Amino acid sequence: MSNPKMSSTSGAGPVARKPKRHLPPSEKYELWVSVLTGQATQSEAASRYKVDRSTVVTVCRTAKQGALDALAASVPGRRGQSAEQQRVAELEAEVERLRATITEQAVALHLHEGKARWD
Template identity: 45%
Template sequence: MSSNDASVPRKRRPKKVLSPSAKYEIWLRLVRGEVTIAQAATEAGVDRSTVIRVRQVAKDGALAALAASRPGSPGKSQRDFELEEANAEIARLSEAVKELAVKLTLVEGKGGSV
């Protein structure tokens, strides 16, 4: 190895794209303690940072799904719950507008022209 070899940048290996099922399998093996991050990265042919990112995305996704789940209401997504809440708010605001319209009609009717 010559002194010039140290100054030549290493070639990056081509980026490997993992399928969702491959990411899931990596995550499962990490959770079960079957492999370390370094072992999972080597076996998958990716960088350790990729495995760390897979682990973080899986954790974030699981936490979001658990936060959105409500006991006794199977099959509803977070969007469904948000839609139900929005519809309830629309109904509440509609009732408030109706009440204010009635009050305005009464006030204008008593005072004549303003």
């Protein structure tokens, strides 16, 4: 069989494919917005950014899924928090709860055993 990285042209022998072009995130965003807003078709965007049309499809699918995930995670009426900020808030609440529990236990122990003498 033939090498997948090589393609043949009219009998002239195998020709090496051009290397893949990796788009930076900002260009992926611009590509997605241009397709989303109808400024360009997928084929036009592919030729403008010099990538394969399947790359455009993948970028659009990934961007759509990321947007849906972000919207699903947001809580209406509240400012968004990152997962790390939520975890910090949970841990701070747990520390405060444990601090209150220890204080209650110390008071109960003090009342149960009474104050020790200094003799």
